[in-house]
Amino acid sequence: MTQSTAPPPADPNVSIARLHGEACYWCGSAHSTLTPAGSVTTPVGGGQRLWFIVACEWHSKRRPR
Secondary structure (H helix, E strand, C coil): CCCCCCCCEEECCCCCCCCCCCCCCCCCCCCCCCCCEEEEEEEEEEEEEEEEEEEEECCCCCCCC
């Protein structure tokens, strides 16, 4: 079995601010230090869109699955 290296899909209810890296992907916090937290994808016409997400200090170790 081969494990996929593609980023996981984003939650369909996640806000655009979270996808744009302007707020923590998990809690929506925008008033703390934000650090890179991996990436997620969303479907677009003809394929997938890759989004680089961020996390607040409380979720800094969390990664999308």
